[in-house]
Amino acid sequence: MARTRRVLAALTLLLAAGAAACGKEGSPPVKGPQPEKLPHYQVDTAFRLDSSPTWRRAAKRGHFTVGAKEDQPYLGEKDPSSGLYSGFDIEIARMISAALGLDPDRIVFRTIASANRETALQNGQIDYYVGTYTINDNRKKLVGFAGPYYLAGQSLLVRANETDIKGPQDLAGKRICSAAGSTPYQRIQQEYPRAVLVAYDTYSICVDNLLTYQVDAVTTDDAILIGYAAKAPDELKVVGRPFSEEPYGIGVPRHDNALRFAIDDALEANERNGNWKKAYDATLGLSGVPAPKPPPIDRYPAS
Numbered sequence: 435m436a437r438t439r440r441v442l443a444a445l446t447l448l449l450a451a452g453a454a455a456c457g458k459e460g461s462p463p464v465k466g467p468q469p470e471k472l473p474h475y476q477v478d479t480a481f482r483l484d485s486s487p488t489w490r491r492a493a494k495r496g497h498f499t500v501g502a503k504e505d506q507p508y509l510g511e512k513d514p515s516s517g518l519y520s521g522f523d524i525e526i527a528r529m530i531s532a533a534l535g536l537d538p539d540r541i542v543f544r545t546i547a548s549a550n551r552e553t554a555l556q557n558g559q560i561d562y563y564v565g566t567y568t569i570n571d572n573r574k575k576l577v578g579f580a581g582p583y584y585l586a587g588q589s590l591l592v593r594a595n596e597t598d599i600k601g602p603q604d605l606a607g608k609r610i611c612s613a614a615g616s617t618p619y620q621r622i623q624q625e626y627p628r629a630v631l632v633a634y635d636t637y638s639i640c641v642d643n644l645l646t647y648q649v650d651a652v653t654t655d656d657a658i659l660i661g662y663a664a665k666a667p668d669e670l671k672v673v674g675r676p677f678s679e680e681p682y683g684i685g686v687p688r689h690d691n692a693l694r695f696a697i698d699d700a701l702e703a704n705e706r707n708g709n710w711k712k713a714y715d716a717t718l719g720l721s722g723v724p725a726p727k728p729p730p731i732d733r734y735p736a737s
Contacts, residue, residue, distance in 0.1 A: 467508070467520050471716040473709040475528055481535030486692040488561050489534065497540035500527045501554050501563035501685070504545040505638035507661030508718045510565050512545065519543045522657075523682075525713035526583055526701075527564040530684065533700035547635045549615030552576040555685050562697065563685035566655055568617045569732070578690060578737070579683035580697035583710070585729040586655035587676020588618045591662060593644060594671050599651055601674035605629035608650040611640035618654045621678060637662075645669065655680045657718060664721040681729055691736040698731050 483489040492498045502519055504512035509521040528538035546554045551567060554560045555577045566586070569579045592599050599608065606628035612619040614633040622629050632649055634640055640652040641662050652659065656676050663670045684701075686693050704710050705728050714725040 467717050467720070471712075472525065473529070473712040473716075475532035475538050475704075475709065477532045477537055478535050481533070483534065483692055483696050486690050486696070488687055488690045488693050489696070491558075492536060492561050496536070497542055498527075498531050498534075498536055498561045499542045499544060499559075500531075501546035501551060501560040501565060502527065502543045503565040503636075505636045506566065506658050507665050508721055509658060509661055512543075520717070522584075522714055522717040523564045523566065525717060526684070527562075529704045529709050529713065530562070530564075530697055530700045533703060534696060547615075548613045549635070551685060555687050558687075561686075562693070566658055566680075567683055567685050568655075568680045569683040570617065573685075574688075574734075574737075576688060578686040578688050578694045579732075580686060580694045581683035581701060581731060582681035582729045583684065583701050584657065584682040585726065586657040586680040586682060588621060588653060588678040588680060589656040589659055589676050590673050591641070591644065591652040591654075591659040591670055592650070592673055593647075594667075594669050596650070596671075596673070599673060602626055602653075602677050605651070609648070611643055611649040611652045612654055613637055613640070616654065617680065618678075622653055641670075657682075660721045660723055661718070681732075689737065695733065698733055701728075702731055 502523060503510035504519065506521065510519060510523045511521050512519050527541060531538040531541055544560055546560065546563065551563050552573065555563060569582055590599060590602065598604060605626050608629055609632055610622055610629045611632040611634065612622065614635060619631065619633055623631055637652065637654055637658060640649065643649045644652050656672060659672045663672050684697050686697065710728055711725050719725055
């Protein structure tokens with residue numbers, strides 16, 4: 435247990451270091467995004483979207499308020515000392531802001547737990563949400579989705595010395611941790627009912643519990659898990675093949691179709707001009723997994 439505590443402390447420091455100094459010149463985070471490698475997003479100062487009430491409110495205040503995650507290495511991390519966010523999802527949020535005419539450096543990011551995303555969009559707490567947010571039909575009844583901008587798949591994170599768990603077929607009787615309200619949690623609950631599910635608001639708590647032998651595996655999208663494994667490769671590993679498809683979308687207020695379609699346009703433009711790949715390579719690509727081809731945009735009819 436003494437060694438386990440040392441490992442946990444080391445990972446905590448790594449995760450903190452991975453977020454520390456993001457955006458500060460001359461002090462890139464350990465194994466994290468280097469500011470000079472990130473794309474520069476040109477603000478479209480002529481852009482107008484008066485048909486979108488969300489955009490009008492954001493333009494009046496001079497910035498977007500964006501929901502995000504804060505504990506996902508290379509995707510959405512928050513520096514606990516400066517409050518700055520970094521990662522692939524953060525870059526997606528920034529490129530959208532610039533394309534929609536507002537300075538990405540002025541974005542106000544708010545950490546929103548998975549279970550609270552729909553509520554945050556419905557009550558106007560945030561303008562849009564970028565944080566490993568899987569598009570599905572049930573959620574479309576509550577919010578709108580632009581994208582997808584990335585295709586992930588559910589997988590399993592285990593301790594490096596684990597030999598019994600090689601895939602979801604091995605979860606019977608095992609304690610499996612995921613985020614409350616998340617699609618991965620629901621899939622294990624429905625498709626692998628013999629697993630013993632444990633839920634927390636954040637995956638970082640799940641990883642802490644994995645390292646201290648309180649759970650046997652953490653399950654969520656492979657994009658999230660490879661980030662954790664890359665931060666502590668001697669202690670953690672991702673096993674098996676992905677056993678789902680998780681198209682990540684940008685959540686918007688349900689009836690703001692003008693905003694949804696404008697974000698679709700922004701994503702397509704940044705995929706064409708190379709910003710999408712540059713953002714991936716400078717963030718999630720640091721895990722060693724090369725950039726995939728972006729999935730096709732799903733422009734489903736206005737509701």
